[in-house]
Each structure stands twice: as C-alpha cells, then as structure tokens.
Ligand code: ATP
Ligand code: MG
C-alpha cells in the first residue's frame with residue numbers, strides 16, 4: 309500500500325465513523341505565539357479542546373504536517389541516527405471534542421489497524437498509563453489483547469526516548485493518560501519492549517498515541533475531572549507506512565525512496581544506503597514546507613531554524629562531493645511525491661525553489677572554506693577529543709556554521725565540541741563590539757534582546773549595519 313493510499317484510508321475510515329475531514333493547518337501555528345512550529349495534529353484544535361472555540365462538528369480527522377525541530381519537541385538530532393524520527397512528518401489523527409471517549413477511541417484504532425490495514429494482531433503491543441485500569445480493561449477484556457502485550461507505564465522521565473504515558477497541554481489545563489500502540493519489527497532488530505531498559509532500540513516502534521483528556525489541572529496542581537472528556541490521537545504516516553510496506557526503517561518507504569534517489573542523482577552518489585542521502589531527503593521536506601508556510605531563512609526564531617536545517621543539508625551534500633547548489637533541485641521531486649496531497653506545495657513551488665537556491669548560493673563559498681578548516685582541525689585532534697571552542701566560534705562567526713552544524717559533524721566523526729569555550733569566544737566578541745560602540749547603537753533600536761545565544765550576535769551585526777546606513781544616509 310502506497311503512503312498516499314494509507315493516508316486516504318485513514319481519513320475515509322474516520323469519515324465513515326462520523327468524523328469531519330479537516331485539512332492540515334500551517335506549520336506556523338496561528339493560535340499560539342509561544343509555539344515555534346505545529347508539532348502535532350491537535351495544535352489547530354487547542355482552543356476547541358479547552359472550550360474557547362466551537363466548531364460545527366464534534367469529531368474530526370486530519371493528516372497534519374508537523375515539524376519537530378525546535379522548542380519542546382526537537383527531533384533534529386535524531387535524524388540520521390534512528391529509523392523513525394524526522395524533522396518533518398505527517399501525523400494522522402482523530403479527535404473527539406467531548407463526544408466519544410476511551411471505548412470508541414481504542415476500538416476504532418484496533419479496527420483500523422487489524423482490519424482496514426490488516427496488520428497481524430500478535431505484532432502489536434500496547435501501553436497504558438499505570439493507573440488507567442479503564443484503558444487496560446478495554447484493551448484486555450474487550451479488544452482481547454493478551455496481558456503479556458499490555459504494559460503499564462508511569463510518568464517515565466528516564467531514558468532518552470522513554471515512554472511517558474501522561475499527557476498535558478501545559479502546566480495547567482487539560483491533561484490525561486495516554487495509551488500507545490507499538491509494532492514489533494522482530495528479533496532481527498535490536499531493542500526491547502516499551503518501558504524496558506532497551507526501549508531506545510528500533511525493534512518495538514511506537515506508531516500511534518491515543519490521548520485521553522480527562523482532567524483539568526488547576527494552578528495548585530489539583531486535577532478536576534472534565535465534564536466532557538476529549539480524545540486526541542496521532543499516528544505517524546511514515547511509521548505506519550514502513551510497517552505496511554514491510555520495511556523496518558521509515559526511509560525505506562516509497563516516498564522516501566524516491567527522494568533518496570533524487571538526492572543521489574543530484575549528488576552523483578551510487579550508494580543509495582548512504583546516511584547523508586536520508587538526511588537530505590528528510591531536510592528537503594522540512595525546508596520546503598517551512599517556506600510554503602511563510603518562513604524565510606534568517607538569523608532568529610523560525611527563520612534561524614530553517615537556515616540551520618538548510619545548512620545541515622548542504623554540508624551533507626558537500627560530504628557526498630557536491631559543492632555546487634543542488635538542494636533546490638529536489639523541490640520538483642518533492643512536488644511529484646507530495647503535491648497531490650498538498651496543493652499549496654505546487655502553488656509555491658517556484659518561490660520555494662528560489663528561496664532555497666539563494667540560500668545555497670549564499671552559503672556555498674563559506675561552506676567549502678569552513679569545511680577545510682574543520683577537517684584540518686579534526687585531523688590534528690585525537691579521536692574522542694574535543695574541537696576547540698575557538699574554532700567552533702570562528703566557523704560560526706566567519707563561515708556561517710551554526711553551532712549545531714559543527715557539533716553534528718563532530719558527533720558523526722566521534723569528537724566532542726568545547727561548548728563552554730565557544731560561549732566564551734562569543735562573549736569576548738560581544739564585549740569587543742560593545743567597546744567599539746556598535747553595540748550601543750544597535751541596542752538603541754527596538755530590539756528585545758531576548759535572543760538565543762546563537763542568534764544574538766548575527767542580529768546585532770545586522771542591526772548595527774542597518775543603523776549605520778540610516779545614520780550615514
Ligand atoms: P517517539 O517516542 O518515537 O519519539 P513520541 O512519543 O515523541 O514518539 P508522539 O508525540 O506521541 O510521539 O506523537 C504521535 C505519533 O507521531 C508517534 O506515535 C509517531 O508515530 C509519530 N511521530 C512522533 N515523532 C515523530 C518524528 N520525529 N518523525 C516521525 N514520526 C513521528
Ligand atoms: Mg519523541
């Protein structure tokens with residue numbers, strides 16, 4: 309089953325159960341200034357869950373474009389390292405706004421997976437929140453999942469990817485237990501069941517999260533039962549596609565294979581299993597959709613996230629031997645894969661291509677020079693040692709290497725980076741700018757100063773330049 313068909317079947321299934329199909333919203337949340345990017349299907353319905361907004365339906369289903377590359381959910385550092393994490397992905401979801409609750413949510417999920425998608429029941433494992441006997445009993449007694457494959461999980465804050473089966477929107481407000489569905493990819497893949505010490509592996513892969521919004525937590529931390537509990541679910545399209553296409557890794561699914569081939573074509577690589585191709589395929593999706601949704605590369609906030617992802621993709625291209633702009637040429641391939649499901653991508657194709665091309669040209673020269681410096685520096689550093697903070701700062705300041713880009717290259721090659729030394733070098737530079745008077749000029753501008761450490765200086769420079777022009781002119 310192709311991923312386009314899997315998406316379609318999901319939406320039709322829930323439509324047949326009385327859900328209204330709602331189009332994906334933008335990656336830039338319209339209703340929440342505190343959130344950098346839309347990171348799940350429920351984001352566009354936030355106010356519906358809290359009752360601030362009402363809609364003409366009580367059941368909805370969607371395929372939501374999501375980005376987890378900054379803020380609360382950040383999977384950027386997982387891309388290229390796990391089989392299941394992307395920066396950009398699609399989340400299939402069904403939602404109940406005070407309508408059905410646990411019974412229907414669980415039974416529908418099971419029906420879709422085992423009947424519509426025909427997945428073998430014995431490969432599916434489920435987790436429930438440790439105190440949620442209600443969900444446990446539905447899975448066990450009503451659906452018939454044997455006790456050996458139902459795992460109770462608490463507010464686990466331990467391992468890196470540790471399951472955490474209690475969901476909350478914020479410190480106060482709607483919250484409640486979750487129940488997650490995992491697929492067992494078999495003993496050939498390393499990893500243990502959810503909740504076990506080896507759960508970081510890729511054998512048992514989480515495919516679907518069912519959230520039961522059941523309480524309203526007040527400022528004192530007391531949980532009051534909601535009069536009309538809600539349901540919010542999310543299933544990664546790429547993950548369920550991998551399962552249905554008998555692939556272990558998300559990157560083996562049809563959509564990714566086409567993008568990987570396109571990346572190989574543009575970089576002249578013959579080894580299709582090369583990790584850098586996966587990263588490029590991931591990043592072209594993220595970057596294109598960010599631009600579709602109005603983000604442009606810049607030195608702060610969302611624009612800086614975009615710039616960082618583009619530059620990461622370009623250095624992977626460089627690593628494959630492609631030092632010329634190539635990334636923007638993948639937009640056409642992406643449109644072929646996803647244009648039908650996302651007409652806005654087709655509509656903005658030319659603009660997306662142009663923006664990427666410009667950013668590539670901008671970075672091309674300094675990328676090559678910076679890489680040479682970095683290579684030489686790492687060659688003279690003992691394996692397992694750390695790149696000096698001074699070099700990381702020079703790469704940032706003179707060659708436009710965001711800190712995370714340098715850190716990622718080092719990680720890949722088995723080195724650390726002296727982050728404290730980098731900060732120090734950054735502060736020294738700032739002091740010098742201040743002493744030379746530029747800082748004061750820039751500060752006089754209406755700029756909040758609330759920048760993250762990587763953004764502050766570049767922005768300061770820009771402001772100083774703008775002001776200088778203004779004063780001179
Ligand atoms: P994981 O534990 O694997 O990191 P998660 O618990 O962070 O996933 P949720 O927040 O529960 O994920 O999101 C719901 C679903 O979205 C997941 O069950 C998964 O199928 C999918 N998903 C989450 N993060 C990603 C990602 N980075 N790339 C692709 N799919 C994802
Ligand atoms: Mg996660």
Ligand code: MG
Pocket residue numbers: 469470471472514
């Ligand atoms: Mg998880």
Ligand code: MG
Pocket residue numbers: 488514517
């Ligand atoms: Mg989860």
